[in-house]
Amino acid sequence: MRLYENEAKKLFEMEGIPIPRQYGVITNSDEIRQKEKELKFPVMLKSLVLVGGRGKAGGIKKANNIDDAVDLANGMLGSNMRGYKVETLMLEEAVDFSGACYIGVTMNPADFNNIIMASPSGGVDIEEVAKTRPEQILKIELPNNNMELPSDIAEKLASFLACGIFNGEKYASAFADIVSKVYAVYQKFDCKIAEINPLLITSSGLIAADAKIVLDDNAHYRLGDVFSVLGIKEARHDVAEPSRNEVRANDAGFTYVDLLPENAQKDPNKLYVGLVPGGAGYGIFSIDEVANIGERFFGGRVIPVNFMDSGGGPTIKRVSDMFHLLMDYSIVDLIITSRFGGISSCDIFIKGLIECIRERRRTGKRVLPVWGRMVGTDLPSARDYLEKASRETPDELKDMHIHVGNQIIMAEVIREGIQKAFELKGWKV
Numbered sequence: 019m020r021l022y023e024n025e026a027k028k029l030f031e032m033e034g035i036p037i038p039r040q041y042g043v044i045t046n047s048d049e050i051r052q053k054e055k056e057l058k059f060p061v062m063l064k065s066l067v068l069v070g071g072r073g074k075a076g077g078i079k080k081a082n083n084i085d086d087a088v089d090l091a092n093g094m095l096g097s098n099m100r101g102y103k104v105e106t107l108m109l110e111e112a113v114d115f116s117g118a119c120y121i122g123v124t125m126n127p128a129d130f131n132n133i134i135m136a137s138p139s140g141g142v143d144i145e146e147v148a149k150t151r152p153e154q155i156l157k158i159e160l161p162n163n164n165m166e167l168p169s170d171i172a173e174k175l176a177s178f179l180a181c182g183i184f185n186g187e188k189y190a191s192a193f194a195d196i197v198s199k200v201y202a203v204y205q206k207f208d209c210k211i212a213e214i215n216p217l218l219i220t221s222s223g224l225i226a227a228d229a230k231i232v233l234d235d236n237a238h239y240r241l242g243d244v245f246s247v248l249g250i251k252e253a254r255h256d257v258a259e260p261s262r263n264e265v266r267a268n269d270a271g272f273t274y275v276d277l278l279p280e281n282a283q284k285d286p287n288k289l290y291v292g293l294v295p296g297g298a299g300y301g302i303f304s305i306d307e308v309a310n311i312g313e314r315f316f317g318g319r320v321i322p323v324n325f326m327d328s329g330g331g332p333t334i335k336r337v338s339d340m341f342h343l344l345m346d347y348s349i350v351d352l353i354i355t356s357r358f359g360g361i362s363s364c365d366i367f368i369k370g371l372i373e374c375i376r377e378r379r380r381t382g383k384r385v386l387p388v389w390g391r392m393v394g395t396d397l398p399s400a401r402d403y404l405e406k407a408s409r410e411t412p413d414e415l416k417d418m419h420i421h422v423g424n425q426i427i428m429a430e431v432i433r434e435g436i437q438k439a440f441e442l443k444g445w446k447v
Contacts, residue, residue, distance in 0.1 A: 019233045022066045024108045025248045026229035029207060032247075035199050035214075036225045038062070041109035047091040053109070054084050060112040063090050065097075065104040068260065071143070075099050080112055100280065113225055115218035117183045120144050120155075121175075121197055122213030122230075123204040132160040134167065134201055136175040136193075138182025140216035141227075154182065167201040169194075183219065192224050207244060208237030263324070263343060270339040273298070273327040277305070284349050288319045289439055292344035292386070294355040296362065296394075298327040304354060304432070311433050316447060320436055323350055330361040337370025338377075345378060345386050352439040354432050355390035355420075364392045364400035372407050372415065379414045387442070389435025391421040391428055 021029070027037045041053055041061065050057075065077035072078050077099050081087035087109075097104050118140035126133050137155045139147045147154050156178040158171055176193035180186035186193075196217060204212035211232040218227045233241065238253055245251070260268070267274030284290065291308050295301035305322045312320025324344070328336060344350050357367040371388065378385050392400060401422045408415055419438075421431055440447055 019235055019238070019253050020068050021231045021233065021248070022068065022108075023064060023229055024066065025250070026231040027226065028248060029203055029231060029244070030199075030214075030226055030229050033199050033203050033206070035196060035203070036223060037110075037229070038113050038225060038227060039111040041111070043106050043108050044091065045106050046095065047088045050084065050087050050091055050109070057084070057087070057109070058111060059083055059087075061087060062110050062112050063087065063094060064108045064110070065094055065099060066106040066108055067099050067102045067104055069100045069102060072099065077104065113218055113220055113227060115220045115225075115227075117186070117219035118216035118227075119179050119183060119193075119219075120147075120213070120215045121179075121200050121217055122211065122215070123201050123209070124211045124213075126159060129161075130163075132163060132201075132204070134158050134160065134171070134175065134197070136179050136197065138179050138186070140214075140218075144213075144215060165205050167198045169198075172198045172201075186219075189219060189224065196224055196226075203231070207231070208234045208241060210234050263347060266343055267326070267340075270336065270343075272329055272332070272336055272340060273325075274340075274343065275325040276323070277325065278321075278323055278349065282349060285321075288321050289316070289436060289443070289445075290321050290323050290349045290351045291436070292323050292347065292350040292353045294326055294328075294340050294344065294353060294390075296328075296356045296358040296367070296392075300356055300358055301325050301327050303428075304356065307429055307432055308354060308436075311429065311436060315433060316436060316440065319445075323347070328362060332362060332366065332370070334366055334370045334373060337367055338374040341371055341374040341388070342378075345374070345384055350386060351443075352435055353386050353388045353390075354435055355388060356428055356431070357390070357392040358394050361395075363396040364394055365396035365403060367392060368400045368404050368420065371418065371420075372404075375418060376411065376414050385417055387417045387419070387435070387439060389419045389431060389438070391426065391431045393422070393424055397422065 024043055031037050041057060060080050060082045063079050063081055065072055079090045081090050091107055094104055094107060120137040120140040122135045124133055135155055135157045137147055139154045156175060172194040175197045176190050179193045180190040200212055209231055213230045214226045216227050218225045261276045261280045263276050264274055293304045295304045308320060308322040326340060344353050357364050375385055
């Protein structure tokens with residue numbers, strides 16, 4: 019779960035990391051007028067949205083006086099930033115600086131070692147620095163999961179920063195202190211990521227001009243006091259830049275990951291396949307199998323577009339919402355689904371799917387071809403429901419093709435569905 023900048027800075031401040039003076043969060047420009055007596059211009063207006071690159075996208079602006087701040091706020095509030103509406107702004111003092119650097123802590127997913135990084139090239143996309151100027155980043159792995167950063171490592175990182183910044187030597191001790199405190203934040207608050215970019219060098223010392231914290235979802239149960247301090251009442255999405263589909267799925271209570279970039283351009287010569295699998299393992303299998311079958315039999319012209327997991331024991335509505343999401347996703351041509359009923363019920367699954375299709379037919383929404391198989395818990399009642407629904411509304415369900423039982427393996431169901439989708443498009447196989 020990623021924190022908003024004002025929330026992350028509050029945790030930084032609690033751990034003694036200097037931040038710019040905070041003037042609070044606003045939702046309309048009238049609130050700026052109300053704060054006029056406490057504002058010391060210039061001030062920064064920052065859009066509170068969980069996406070990166072806010073500065074480049076016009077989400078961070080500097081106001082030199084009260085009228086300027088009001089005008090800027092009116093233009094920023096309600097604007098769209100990479101698909102997300104800007105509803106709140108944070109106000110903080112503008113800081114003059116002579117240099118900027120980067121400090122970050124995360125974990126290596128391969129071996130679970132903590133990694134602490136520093137770069138004298140702050141204030142820019144650190145991923146781009148890693149690609150084009152890797153010598154500008156020092157990374158150190160901590161295989162022992164130290165709760166406190168060893169002093170020799172803090173000093174090594176501080177020296178690296180000091181050597182890469184003009185007159186940086188006089189800040190070496192302060193760099194070591196900030197590096198240690200960022201690591202302390204990472205460990206104390208169960209973070210997946212804790213970083214400052216940029217850490218500004220000012221006439222009065224070092225100041226964290228930006229803050230990024232991503233909390234480990236698995237640790238939420240012990241972060242109640244933190245949530246209380248920050249005023250967080252419910253968990254948010256766990257990634258830095260969730261897509262619109264991912265936000266929608268999270269709100270509906272199921273796991274979803276887009277495999278394509280936001281607003282990906284559709285190749286008219288390829289088939290895009292959405293997946294509604296029966297569990298996380300089946301979801302991964304489905305992605306691999308769609309890609310493999312597409313490569314082996316369809317000239318590499320088949321693209322899986324998502325990972326999805328209903329969770330154990332989903333409701334009919336949740337199943338329906340899963341299919342609705344993919345049918346609303348304009349890039350998808352075909353849906354492949356499977357229900358290997360264990361914890362989850364085949365009966366609930368087929369009712370959710372049919373409910374989705376019937377509702378879309380009634381309301382004139384797009385209905386995609388659905389090919390799949392179900393086997394396992396509650397299969398007899400699911401089969402009876404499917405047969406009854408098919409008799410009652412054959413036209414509504416004409417694009418739904420569900421195999422019942424183990425007579426055909428899932429790989430063949432996938433191939434069959436893709437084959438029919440190619441034929442519908444008039445494509446040669």
